[in-house]
Amino acid sequence: MAEAKKYPAPVTNPETAPFWEAAKSGKFMIKRCTACGEAHYFPRSICPFCFSDKTVWEESSGEGTIYTYSLMRKSPTGPYAIGYVTLKEGPSVQTNFVDCDLEKLKIGQKVKVVFKPTDGAPLPFFTPV
Amino acid sequence: MTIKGKAYIAGIYEHPTRHAPDKSTAQLHAEVAKGAIEDAGLTKDDIDSYFLAGDAPGGAWPMVDYLGLNTKKLRHIDSTETGGCSYLIHLGHAAEAIAAGKCSVALITLAGKPRTGAMPPRAAGAEVDFESAYGATTHNAYGMCAMRHMHDYGTTSEQLAWIKVAASHHAQYNPHAMLKDVVTVEDVLNSPMISDPLHRMDCCVVSDGGGALIVTTPEIAKSLKKPLVRLIGHGEAMKGPRGGKDLDLTYSAGVWSGPRAFEEAGITPKDIKYASIYDSFTITVLMQLEDLGFCKKGEGGKFVADGNLISGVGKLPFNTDGGGLCSNHPVNRGGMTKIIEAVRQLRGEAHPKVQVPNCDLAIAHGTGGLLGVRHAASTCIMERV
Numbered sequence: 336m337a338e339a340k341k342y343p344a345p346v347t348n349p350e351t352a353p354f355w356e357a358a359k360s361g362k363f364m365i366k367r368c369t370a371c372g373e374a375h376y377f378p379r380s381i382c383p384f385c386f387s388d389k390t391v392w393e394e395s396s397g398e399g400t401i402y403t404y405s406l407m408r409k410s411p412t413g414p415y416a417i418g419y420v421t422l423k424e425g426p427s428v429q430t431n432f433v434d435c436d437l438e439k440l441k442i443g444q445k446v447k448v449v450f451k452p453t454d455g456a457p458l459p460f461f462t463p464v
Numbered sequence: 465m466t467i468k469g470k471a472y473i474a475g476i477y478e479h480p481t482r483h484a485p486d487k488s489t490a491q492l493h494a495e496v497a498k499g500a501i502e503d504a505g506l507t508k509d510d511i512d513s514y515f516l517a518g519d520a521p522g523g524a525w526p527m528v529d530y531l532g533l534n535t536k537k538l539r540h541i542d543s544t545e546t547g548g549c550s551y552l553i554h555l556g557h558a559a560e561a562i563a564a565g566k567c568s569v570a571l572i573t574l575a576g577k578p579r580t581g582a583m584p585p586r587a588a589g590a591e592v593d594f595e596s597a598y599g600a601t602t603h604n605a606y607g608m609c610a611m612r613h614m615h616d617y618g619t620t621s622e623q624l625a626w627i628k629v630a631a632s633h634h635a636q637y638n639p640h641a642m643l644k645d646v647v648t649v650e651d652v653l654n655s656p657m658i659s660d661p662l663h664r665m666d667c668c669v670v671s672d673g674g675g676a677l678i679v680t681t682p683e684i685a686k687s688l689k690k691p692l693v694r695l696i697g698h699g700e701a702m703k704g705p706r707g708g709k710d711l712d713l714t715y716s717a718g719v720w721s722g723p724r725a726f727e728e729a730g731i732t733p734k735d736i737k738y739a740s741i742y743d744s745f746t747i748t749v750l751m752q753l754e755d756l757g758f759c760k761k762g763e764g765g766k767f768v769a770d771g772n773l774i775s776g777v778g779k780l781p782f783n784t785d786g787g788g789l790c791s792n793h794p795v796n797r798g799g800m801t802k803i804i805e806a807v808r809q810l811r812g813e814a815h816p817k818v819q820v821p822n823c824d825l826a827i828a829h830g831t832g833g834l835l836g837v838r839h840a841a842s843t844c845i846m847e848r849v
Contacts, residue, residue: 345593355593375707377594383707402711403615403836405607406660410599417604419711426708429837431598442615458597 344455472685475504475678547832575674576795635786697729704838742830
């Protein structure tokens with residue numbers, strides 16, 4: 336079962352530490368550039384679009400839709416579904432889908448963020464709404 | 465400035481092994497280097513430039529020393545690492561260096577043993593904490609591309625299967641191929657699902673082995689005995705999620721590397737007589753054929769169906785050695801063998817059953833990294849003189 340799966344703790348670094356701090360209180364953060372207005376993920380200090388350093392943290396709704404997925408049928412830790420979720424705020428994020436029937440996933444399906452514990456900060460995953 | 469016609473591929477060698485537990489990785493590099501140097505009719509001391517990627521143990525210093533390259537003569541080194549397409553990029557870079565007068569005889573090697581033992585994990589980038597836990601592997605990263613391609617364009621598993629069927633038709637004539645049996649669309653669809661929607665037979669083999677090239681000046685090539693094959697166009701490119709904006713996994717960086725190569729060569733996809741297309745998975749081939757302009761985006765499924773990639777049957781003979789899907793996939797990197805089979809076709813040295821008649825223009829194209837995550841692509845267009 337997914338509950339038994341052990342996930343690695345994020346190493347974190349000075350650039351991304353605020354993301355993991357927020358994750359501890361269940362908040363899923365993205366970065367937005369105040370110069371060009373674009374949101375991005377994973378978070379960078381300098382905007383990957385306009386290269387401005389005027390980027391700020393923003394709490395994401397944690398809601399989005401499945402852009403694509405693939406169900407890995409076998410692995411040392413059992414089957415898992417990897418995919419991308421396109422957030423309401425725009426950016427697409429790589430993730431695993433959890434707490435659901437993996438056989439019934441569909442492109443376009445609505446999903447929301449859910450955090451799973453590690454030995455360090457919790458990790459974001461997505462589950463069908 | 466262009467590299468068009470300024471560099472010739474004078475030597476090729478593909479290691480016949482598919483499983484080499486009795487050899488070292490450095491030894492395999494030396495064996496393929498020796499094979500390519502002898503194929504060209506040159507000697508080790510003629511080498512004045514060496515190109516290697518992440519598969520070469522220890523990188524440039526240890527490899528140059530181990531091979532015993534002539535360091536009084538060696539004057540150009542390039543260790544560009546872009547996964548499976550590294551060697552296509554090396555070929556382009558060798559041509560650039562030769563055109564600029566920086567070297568005259570370049571050696572490019574690839575070798576390794578992933579069938580004997582697991583390869584070391586690739587180095588992590590800035591994305592590590594945001595991706596590594598999710599278990600992206602080759603299978604599921606390409607599965608994600610195939611899933612979205614099917615969603616957007618109606619591509620089917622049957623159409624993907626035709627790519628494996630074509631490869632198997634060619635592999636039956638390759639005595640070194642790992643999988644020599646001709647398979648059907650039904651065989652592919654009935655093979656176990658590995659990572660949806662890719663079946664086992666949509667996946668390439670895992671093999672030990674390697675290959676090497678000698679690239680040289682027009683003058684030196686013309687002094688040797690092999691049929692003359694020259695590079696006339698080259699392109700390279702990269703693609704990734706780039707902050708997650710407008711994610712589109714239905715196309716690869718080939719949409720940029722391909723046109724760059726065709727423009728330099730001054731030809732179009734219609735002129736190509738033979739295509740080596742990296743086939744880590746069936747979907748890799750389908751997307752790259754679209755990206756290179758052999759058909760429109762979304763029409764790859766129709767293009768590959770009904771044997772259109774089979775030599776002597778279809779319009780675009782591809783991977784006539786059986787490719788990664790059936791012959792080999794040394795070091796989990798397909799770029800080198802793609803170049804080698806294209807040169808064989810241009811020389812007229814392919815197996816008679818798969819040799820394309822009057823093959824004077826060929827393309828070799830590949831990607832490196834993970835198509836569904838971030839990757840590089842490189843395109844080489846070659847001409848028989």
